[in-house]
Amino acid sequence: MGESHLRKDPVTQRWVVISPGRAELPQAVAADQPRPLGAEACPFCPGHEAETGAEIHVQRDPDSAPNRPGWHVRVVADRHPIYHIEGGLERSAEGMYDAMNAIGAHEILVESPEHTANWASLDAGQIERVLRACRERMLDLRNDQRFRHVIWVKNHGMPGSVFHHAHSHILASPIVPWAIEEELKGFSSHLRWKERCVLCDILKQEVTDGRRLVVREGGVVGFAPFAPRFAYETWIVPVEHSHDFTGTRPALLRDLARVLQGLIRRTQRFLGDPPFSLVLHASPVGEYTREEYHWHLEFVPRPPQLAGLEWGTGIHINPVPPELAAERLRGAV
Amino acid sequence: MGESHLRKDPVTQRWVVISPGRAELPQAVAADQPRPLGAEACPFCPGHEAETGAEIHVQRDPDSAPNRPGWHVRVVADRHPIYHIEGGLERSAEGMYDAMNAIGAHEILVESPEHTANWASLDAGQIERVLRACRERMLDLRNDQRFRHVIWVKNHGMPGSVFHHAHSHILASPIVPWAIEEELKGFSSHLRWKERCVLCDILKQEVTDGRRLVVREGGVVGFAPFAPRFAYETWIVPVEHSHDFTGTRPALLRDLARVLQGLIRRTQRFLGDPPFSLVLHASPVGEYTREEYHWHLEFVPRPPQLAGLEWGTGIHINPVPPELAAERLRGAV
Numbered sequence: 029m030g031e032s033h034l035r036k037d038p039v040t041q042r043w044v045v046i047s048p049g050r051a052e053l054p055q056a057v058a059a060d061q062p063r064p065l066g067a068e069a070c071p072f073c074p075g076h077e078a079e080t081g082a083e084i085h086v087q088r089d090p091d092s093a094p095n096r097p098g099w100h101v102r103v104v105a106d107r108h109p110i111y112h113i114e115g116g117l118e119r120s121a122e123g124m125y126d127a128m129n130a131i132g133a134h135e136i137l138v139e140s141p142e143h144t145a146n147w148a149s150l151d152a153g154q155i156e157r158v159l160r161a162c163r164e165r166m167l168d169l170r171n172d173q174r175f176r177h178v179i180w181v182k183n184h185g186m187p188g189s190v191f192h193h194a195h196s197h198i199l200a201s202p203i204v205p206w207a208i209e210e211e212l213k214g215f216s217s218h219l220r221w222k223e224r225c226v227l228c229d230i231l232k233q234e235v236t237d238g239r240r241l242v243v244r245e246g247g248v249v250g251f252a253p254f255a256p257r258f259a260y261e262t263w264i265v266p267v268e269h270s271h272d273f274t275g276t277r278p279a280l281l282r283d284l285a286r287v288l289q290g291l292i293r294r295t296q297r298f299l300g301d302p303p304f305s306l307v308l309h310a311s312p313v314g315e316y317t318r319e320e321y322h323w324h325l326e327f328v329p330r331p332p333q334l335a336g337l338e339w340g341t342g343i344h345i346n347p348v349p350p351e352l353a354a355e356r357l358r359g360a361v
Numbered sequence: 362m363g364e365s366h367l368r369k370d371p372v373t374q375r376w377v378v379i380s381p382g383r384a385e386l387p388q389a390v391a392a393d394q395p396r397p398l399g400a401e402a403c404p405f406c407p408g409h410e411a412e413t414g415a416e417i418h419v420q421r422d423p424d425s426a427p428n429r430p431g432w433h434v435r436v437v438a439d440r441h442p443i444y445h446i447e448g449g450l451e452r453s454a455e456g457m458y459d460a461m462n463a464i465g466a467h468e469i470l471v472e473s474p475e476h477t478a479n480w481a482s483l484d485a486g487q488i489e490r491v492l493r494a495c496r497e498r499m500l501d502l503r504n505d506q507r508f509r510h511v512i513w514v515k516n517h518g519m520p521g522s523v524f525h526h527a528h529s530h531i532l533a534s535p536i537v538p539w540a541i542e543e544e545l546k547g548f549s550s551h552l553r554w555k556e557r558c559v560l561c562d563i564l565k566q567e568v569t570d571g572r573r574l575v576v577r578e579g580g581v582v583g584f585a586p587f588a589p590r591f592a593y594e595t596w597i598v599p600v601e602h603s604h605d606f607t608g609t610r611p612a613l614l615r616d617l618a619r620v621l622q623g624l625i626r627r628t629q630r631f632l633g634d635p636p637f638s639l640v641l642h643a644s645p646v647g648e649y650t651r652e653e654y655h656w657h658l659e660f661v662p663r664p665p666q667l668a669g670l671e672w673g674t675g676i677h678i679n680p681v682p683p684e685l686a687a688e689r690l691r692g693a694v
Contacts, residue, residue: 046588213373340640
């Protein structure tokens, strides 16, 4: 019971992470008040490098020393990881149930040396550094035969969060996350019926239609999807089909950084620095790679507390039609 | 854009409800402070019957008049419905996208005449009346050829809620909710492989094992599932296989009321009157009825605000192993 591990629900086949240690972490308890750490106690601030693990990836000034100040972005191991990097995958049964140990990687991407940096004020070059760090880590992690998927998750301003210093999570897991599996079913079935990528088709319609477009820079488009679960939900998609985020060329990474900057600035202007989540959806890796997948990011400002209808039935009630959301965000400049 | 309607995501095939009017309702905006109505302004209190629609179902004292005080439980139409009862189903296309008007039923079950009644203090007889009202409404609604599914959802103490008077929602929808579809896939596949019901199998293992059992009364068992998404998530299941909640015999309804009372009292004792959601999962109706389904209730206290990892990937991190959750709830008497 002590170690973090994965269990599969025998009805829906969904894996969950049972992570007993996290009960003691304040952010795991929604009812707790946030107790954000100031710069003096922040392990992510320059000068506090010894309080985290060693740098797994870093972009730093050429004359600076490893694990010392002088860096621009920095990736370290999470101190309270959801997945553990050491050991072999061990699958087990408990009667009719399936479980496995939570082998994987859980890394923290520190996105700026400045304690109070906010994505809405970061320059596009810094966002590009973050995306590059993310790509580098994915390139490395996908070589590990134990992992089937690598994901990047950025949460900002969520209630209960202790670390206000801009950071995000890179997670490599021994399973394909369930939402990615669901999307893959859609990609495969569209491919089978139409011999085209469903997200390429969506993009074509959105660009022509225009009502749900929020921001476009070169090869990257941000738009409100036709059937968004959440108010102001936005998808950020490369126009050219690609299943693999790690293959993104520098010019496209720059476009992506500009789209993200434009989107987050607009959101901040219209909604007033709301909490937000940003998640990179990419193909599974290694022998599970699926070229029909089209990588993209999903952005949700102010993710709501879900009540029975949403978590119990999967029916989301969205009070803001995406055409209206896009119009408002487009106008917020 | 004005009317509530349903839209389907072309990748995942999930339907969402776009409900523009709800933007103006305080409960739709998570950031708003709750402004609960006192008894004097509460439309669900006796003496205020004229402020709701007419009774669709009622259990009242024999000598009392319809739509007047003297009732024990009362079902009325929701004033701000997610689904609209009038009109025919109209499906439409918008390029590659699918939509339909939000035809359905949305009713409010007022669970007690007392403004401050709390499920933890309701007697089992009153809970039984609530369940009976729910069964009666489902029996009626499933005759409507436009509906494919009927669900009962109870939320208690959710932040932002205006109506503190104990009530729940009955929703009939022209689609099978996505979470029920997912479960059905599991029921079908287990049936195909093992020629047994997966939830019957689970129950057998849980009753024998005992570590995850929380409360049992006659023919109904409450237990923490092996792979719970949420801390203290509990499933309440009839031991005898049945796909159809409306067929529940009075004795079993009594057992169910006692299990719910026992569970909610324990939760209150251990977690201190937390918000909770309770959702009835039953087979689709009419020609979509599936006898392999096993109806049950899912209970989640303190449903958390979901961050990127959960909504973005479907991976839930649960800090409390179900064996520990069950032990704590069992002990809270």
